[in-house]
Amino acid sequence: MGIVNVTPDSFSDGGRYLGAQAAIEHAFGLKEAGADILDIGGESTRPGARPVSVGEEMDRVLPVIEGLRDAGVALSVDSMKPAIMHAALAAGADMINDVNALRAEGALEAVADTAAGVCLMHMQGEPHTMQARPHYGDVVAEVADFLADRVEAAVAAGIDRQRILVDPGFGFGKDLGHNLALFKRLRRFADIAPVLVGVSRKSMLGALTGRDTSERLIPSVTAALLALQRGAAVVRVHDVRETVDAITIWQSMGEKD
Numbered sequence: 531m532g533i534v535n536v537t538p539d540s541f542s543d544g545g546r547y548l549g550a551q552a553a554i555e556h557a558f559g560l561k562e563a564g565a566d567i568l569d570i571g572g573e574s575t576r577p578g579a580r581p582v583s584v585g586e587e588m589d590r591v592l593p594v595i596e597g598l599r600d601a602g603v604a605l606s607v608d609s610m611k612p613a614i615m616h617a618a619l620a621a622g623a624d625m626i627n628d629v630n631a632l633r634a635e636g637a638l639e640a641v642a643d644t645a646a647g648v649c650l651m652h653m654q655g656e657p658h659t660m661q662a663r664p665h666y667g668d669v670v671a672e673v674a675d676f677l678a679d680r681v682e683a684a685v686a687a688g689i690d691r692q693r694i695l696v697d698p699g700f701g702f703g704k705d706l707g708h709n710l711a712l713f714k715r716l717r718r719f720a721d722i723a724p725v726l727v728g729v730s731r732k733s734m735l736g737a738l739t740g741r742d743t744s745e746r747l748i749p750s751v752t753a754a755l756l757a758l759q760r761g762a763a764v765v766r767v768h769d770v771r772e773t774v775d776a777i778t779i780w781q782s783m784g785e786k787d
């Protein structure tokens with residue numbers, strides 16, 4: 531899964547169009563590089579990020595879906611908002627990636643009414659405050675219980691089990707120790723549903739290596755490969771070409787058991 535962030539362009543005249551155009555061009559590059567899914571996001575959920583209005587997120591995301599829907603690649607939309615989910619799925623998106631695990635009022639229904647896939651992610655708190663004081667008794671058990679509960683809620687709402695992915699939510703209300711505990715026990719989550727892992731360029735990789743965001747390519751590719759080796763079904767990455775190269779080498783040269 532390749533990450534496509536849609537941010538407003540810095541120019542005030544036609545900025546929106548330029549922002550969408552830039553995202554579409556970037557997305558075509560990721561598809562060429564080997565992405566099977568593109569994850570389009572119009573609202574940053576990075577630690578400390580502030581929410582974006584429904585109208586603003588709609589204006590960012592919809593033109594990009596329209597520009598990509600015939601590109602021959604599955605389209606995922608990274609949103610927590612039911613109105614965006616409805617509009618994105620009507621516009622041709624194939625999947626909803628919700629860091630809030632469809633907990634918003636109307637979110638389960640927005641997905642249940644369609645044939646779309648969904649990723650249910652664990653997050654403690656909300657993006658603008660979640661890294662302030664993450665706390666758990668047993669982080670692996672708590673995250674697994676949460677995800678299992680959200681899968682059951684989704685199934686009860688009418689979403690077929692085979693449409694669902696789960697994600698422990700690296701960096702979403704977790705300190706380095708929590709993230710490492712979850713990563714080491716990744717196989718536990720595959721018992722619940724196929725697992726999506728997003729660690730690309732994240733601060734946990736910076737904490738381990740001392741590298742800035744722009745220098746986290748090798749840590750990111752290494753972590754993606756480890757996630758796949760521990761049973762992840764999907765890895766959400768910025769650096770598609772390099773990740774696909776690593777997977778190719780693993781598939782050609784890795785051990786067959």
Ligand code: 7PJ
Pocket residue numbers: 575576608627628629649651697699700726727728729730732766
């Ligand atoms: C994730 C995500 C993740 C899923 C972001 C960033 C923050 N969706 N959206 N999993 N992270 N499913 O990429 O640094 O880990 S935005």
